[in-house]
């Protein structure tokens with residue numbers, strides 16, 4: 001099971017629809033400062049149901065919608081679709097390709113889709129958790145967070161291990 | 166006025182007496198991870214009267230004394246001497262060379278010297294402050310601290326500017 | 331549930347020691363319950379003894395050393411509880427060349443069973459990639475993908491990415 | 496004292512804008528009192544508009560962008576209140592090549608009147624140095640100084656330090 005494709009449209013600095021393809025093994029994401037690399041990591045987390053705006057460097061839903069630039073007006077909505085290759089059935093759902101999609105509007109409203117069908121956030125979270133994919137665990141290490149586990153209090157560090165469990 | 170020489174003995178990883186010489190302009194300190202580069206920055210701050218052990222990555226005086234290694238037993242004391250070239254009288258004291266020295270013992274006792282004479286911590290702090298050298302200000306930016314000013318609350322950020330003032 | 335946690339914990343603990351020794355080329359590290367009498371709520375303590383050095387509190391470790399200890403813990407958690415995907419955003423920023431090499435080796439091994447998406451500026455890590463995505467930003471503040479060709483191998487054995495706009 | 500602060504503040508504010516524009520090659524930034532009616536206790540707000548982008552909250556800026564904004568503020572404070580010495584520990588860790596170049600330029604100008612001791616792994620910054628100190632660690636955990644010869648200039652115009660044990 002792996003993340004095969006990521007489509008970002010209107011999310012943060014990705015005003016134009018952008019499709020990123022990933023293979024198995026190691027994919028490096030490179031480029032100059034401020035181009036949008038960490039925004040790609042944010043997009044993955046956000047599509048997978050991340051609820052903490054703070055962990056996405058924002059404070060409310062609107063902050064992840066493209067806010068305009070000197071050359072382009074702001075977007076009305078943000079949409080990210082993550083497509084997993086699931087032939088090994090790592091996600092216990094009878095699809096070889098699993099597409100999780102999230103859309104947000106400036107009203108603050110969020111919508112979630114699973115292979116095109118509208119679902120609740122809870123359905124996305126349950127599905128991912130059943131595949132041992134926990135956003136709170138060690139799946140995503142954000143920029144500047146590499147030694148966060150060392151700075152945690154012992155009790156909080158224990159929670160980190162339980163999250164992965 | 167500039168920092169001409171730094172002598173470190175028994176402070177953190179500098180178990181053996183080590184003399185570092187600096188010129189005007191830019192001096193780069195380089196080397197592999199964990200060799201002692203940040204310890205050099207700590208030594209400068211410590212000699213100049215730094216009282217926050219936390220900012221020196223320790224919790225008490227003993228933490229800055231060489232604690233021993235697999236090949237060498239621990240030291241009984243730490244001493245750092247900073248020598249400033251002061252011909253321009255930036256420090257309002259009638260010496261061309263100003264040597265500030267600090268020594269600490271495992272008992273927790275600290276001693277300060279100015280050009281060889283024993284003085285109080287306050288004397289060192291007063292002298293440096295009169296030269297506009299404030300440890301709390303922008304004189305030393307520690308590792309991982311570069312964007313600290315941005316994370317401060319607006320009120321604390323204001324204090325940062327006042328410190329430098 | 332208690333036994334489940336203890337089994338996972340024991341596995342993570344031994345894996346942590348293994349990856350620590352691989353990343354530091356020796357030494358010893360441990361992950362312990364702060365309160366073994368009360369595993370249900372006990373916190374987790376980390377101690378690290380780097381090769382040639384004595385056991386040290388985590389705060390006193392260097393930037394690069396802290397990154398490596400964290401990475402060892404991360405890989406230990408992944409080893410005990412394999413996840414299909416891992417996103418790392420500049421976890422290698424503080425690593426020198428030698429440590430980057432060791433980090434690469436472990437990444438290489440893990441990448442057989444886990445997909446890694448690694449945001450990085452580190453040339454050594456980029457060399458480890460099976461594929462590379464380049465992210466650029468247009469003059470009007472919009473992120474876009476650019477293809478990246480590896481510039482062959484230079485004198486240091488380092489592949490240099492060349493952006494193809 | 497109030498006037499003193501306001502004079503210093505006005506100078507830092509204009510210098511901040513100037514260094515921001517130098518480090519970002521354009522754009523605009525401001526440093527404002529959160530409460531202009533009450534300068535005595537008001538906090539300080541920073542806003543940043545990078546070239547081509549819209550004004551953005553600091554938290555949403557990238558790692559490299561945050562480093563540059565911080566460096567602009569640091570240099571502004573140093574410009575308004577010159578200090579003889581400045582110690583920087585890996586402030587350039589998050590900078591890409593282009594931003595390292597701009598950082599070097601400003602460092603170069605400032606180094607005429609201020610002594611900089613810069614701990615760094617960044618080759619561009621090392622090139623800017625007037626002298627280089629190498630720090631190594633012996634097998635028995637003791638720091639020591641090593642002399643460093645510059646390896647001449649390689650194909651990228653980068654001088655490569657060679658350790659002489």
Ligand SMILES: Nc1ncnc2c1ncn2[C@@H]1O[C@H](COP(=O)(O)OP(=O)(O)OP(=O)(O)O)[C@@H](O)[C@H]1O
Nearest residue numbers: 012033034035036037038039065066067557558559
């Ligand atoms: N809602 C938004 N609308 C438009 N631009 C945004 C939005 N949110 C963030 N940005 C922009 O995205 C940029 C940051 O992108 P990102 O953090 O991905 O950079 P990066 O490639 O990781 O850089 P670095 O190498 O410095 O870490 C910032 O310039 C920020 O202004």
Ligand SMILES: Nc1ncnc2c1ncn2[C@@H]1O[C@H](COP(=O)(O)OP(=O)(O)OP(=O)(O)O)[C@@H](O)[C@H]1O
Nearest residue numbers: 177198199200201202203204230231232392393394
């Ligand atoms: N009191 C002490 N006695 C012995 N060793 C110490 C003491 N305090 C710190 N150290 C050691 O100093 C080392 C850290 O040194 P330092 O932080 O200067 O590294 P660095 O050269 O800045 O590395 P990096 O490039 O990773 O930031 C650690 O290995 C730590 O164990």
Ligand SMILES: [Mg+2]
Nearest residue numbers: 038143557558
């Ligand atoms: Mg980033």
Ligand SMILES: [Mg+2]
Nearest residue numbers: 203308392393
């Ligand atoms: Mg360091």
